[in-house]
Amino acid sequence: MAGGMGTWVREHVWEIPLRRYLSLLLAAVLVAGGVFGVRALTHDDRRCAPGVSRPAGSDECVGVATGVYDFGQPRFHQVVEAIGRENKGLRGGGYVTVALMLPFTSTSPTNLNDIEHQLQGAYLAQYSANHDSNGQSPRIRLVLANSGTGKDSWRPTVDQLEGMTRSADRLRAVAGIGQSTDPNQAAVAALTGHGIPVIGSSITADELANGQHGKKPDPYPGLARVAPTNTDEARALASYTKATADKANENKAMLVYDKPGDPYTNSLKESFIALMNGSPYQPVLEQPFTPPADRSQEGTTANTFRQITNIVCDTPRDTRTILFAGRHTQLRQFVNALGDRGCMDRSFQVLTGDEASYLTYEKELDRDALRHNLSVLFTSLAHPDAWLQNPPKTGGATADYQTLQRLLKAASHKPAGPIGPVALDDGQLIIGYDALQLAVHGIREAVPEGRSIPALADVGLQWPQVKGSLKVAGASGWICLDEHGNPYDKAVPIVRLTPQGDSQFVQLAWPEGKPPGKDCLPPA
Structure with missing residues (x-):
């Protein structure tokens, strides 16, 4: 009995610490797992919004926002919400996607002004295409593609856009791009290399244009531009x-x-x-x-x-x-x-x-x-007074600019707006509007008979036909493209910077020394 009692005591005395040890060990594992899980949620989940995330080693949200997302810029919020409402109203498969690609996460106040105004102009063109074109198809879905501010931050965005050409998004063009910088030049080369048509709004560098200095073939097949070259x-x-x-x-x-x-x-x-x-x-x-x-x-x-x-x-x-x-x-x-x-x-x-x-x-x-x-x-690329002060008979028209003015008035309230405070002096809203107008024109002209959606490869083939009666009546002036996708004899406002803080229109000037003829046909 004594031996049995001793054995029982020894077994149960050791059993108690063992149970405690196992309990403590289990608790430690659970706590560690919880901490790891929290870290995974807070540090490893790099999503910012649908379609947008932070690449490894970066805190910048890049990608293509497929929902309502303003990239952390409150100034974009109202126009982004307006785009979201317009996109939500697109039903079925009768639409295609156009991406507006700009550095939406810029920290430069002057760049953000430019981006905000181009975004507003692009939305107005989208709204007009879907509501004021007598039911023409396809309808237009607009998404925001952030190229970021780093040297190579555009790469994941371009990869994402390429994938959207083969998905239900039916991406058919990329507009915008922004300044003529080395990263943007590389991004345009990559996009057009994937066969994606690009419509540059404010790029003016000769190095970002086709047909320069006799270069053949065109380095950016499918690139069209709204702005003249430098x-x-x-x-x-x-x-x-x-x-x-x-x-x-x-x-x-x-x-x-x-x-x-x-x-x-x-x-x-x-x-x-x-x-x-x-x-x-x-x-x-x-x-x-x-x-x-x-x-x-x-x-x-x-x-x-x-x-x-x-x-x-x-x-x-x-x-x-x-x-x-x-x-x-x-x-x-x-x-x-x-x-x-x-x-x-x-x-x-x-x-x-x-x-x-x-x-x-x-x-x-x-x-x-x-x-x-x-x-x-x-x-300047555009100016609100350019077509209101004794305009020439060709090269543009007061009525074309007044169409944009009516859209701006409608966008001051629902259902079209609001889109936030607007400014026209810098020309960016006007040029953003015209760039998306050109994108819509190319997409709809590429639709084959009996179909409602164009093939991706056919959109960029439309640029050499944008002339004569097929010109785009832009708010910045006529957009007539040569065989390389460059605007021919585009109106150039000469503008003076004033001490009062605005831009004073002086007069229109022309690369050819005079406005184009009424047929607006570039020479062969």
Whole structure:
């Protein structure tokens, strides 16, 4: 009995700690599992919204938003909700998808103004296509594709868009793109390489156009553009300056340019060099500056521009024109430096490209500089007054712009709107509207007889036919495309930046020196 009792005691004495040990071990496993699960939910779930996620190593939400998602930008919310309502009303299989591809997660206030206005314009074109086209098909679904702000952040978005061409989304075109940057150039090459038609809204660099410098075949098959190339903008500017130059007084010009440059600034520089040959402006000096790789950043170029401003004052007194080939951040720094120049008694005129439109909303711009013998004139992509002040008989029409005005009025309230506060001075809403109009035109012209949905490959084939009676009556002017998808003799508004903070329309200019004929047929 004693031996039995001893055995029982030993067994049960050890059993109690063993049970406790197992209980503690199990609890530890459960806690660890819970912590792991929480970490997995909070750190490894990289989804931002349907179709949008954060790639590994990045906190930026990129991809194609297939639902109502504003990419964390409250300023987009109202227009994104309006797009969501419009998309929700599309029933059955009678629609195709168009993606608006822009860097929706940009942190630059001036870039966000541009993006917001293009987004509003694209939506207005979508709404008009679905409600004001006498039941034409297919109807249009609009989605937002974020290309991101990193060097390669566009890649997962482009891969996703390619997949949407083969799914029930029926993606048939990508519009927008944004600035003429190296990443955007790579994205356009990838999209068109997948056979996806692209409609550039505000890309102007010659390097992002087909048919340049005799290059064959076209590097971007299926690319169409609403905006003229930098070369065409410079030609339009040259025609304006020749008509307005003071023939009695020689005017020498100084070229200030971005070195090493990007697709936009390089082609603008080359265009300005060509402009000076045979123009009223005789070259006197070229002065480079080197901005940060991300040209939306301040860097140290303000110091460089202080030095360049001293050189400006050292030029001969008949040097009155400065040709500026740079981005808007550097242009703002340069204008601010000129506002504090040592030769305030001398008058200077800065001529530059369409990037100057960003300065309309630039809070850091020293507007007082524009009150002291300094003017800034630039080629804009569009302007709300261009077709309201004694417009020419061809190249565009007041009625086409008034169509957009009626849409804006309708979009101030439901069912079409609201779409948030709108602004037209920078031309971005107008050009965003026209880009999607061109996309809709190409899609509907590609629909074969007896069908309602076009083949993807057929949409990009429509661009060479966009001329004559098949031109697009854009709010920015007629869109007549050459065989390479570039607009022919597109209206170019010459605009002045004012001290009051807006953009004042001066007059229309034309790459060919005059408006196109009524048939709007590019030469063979």
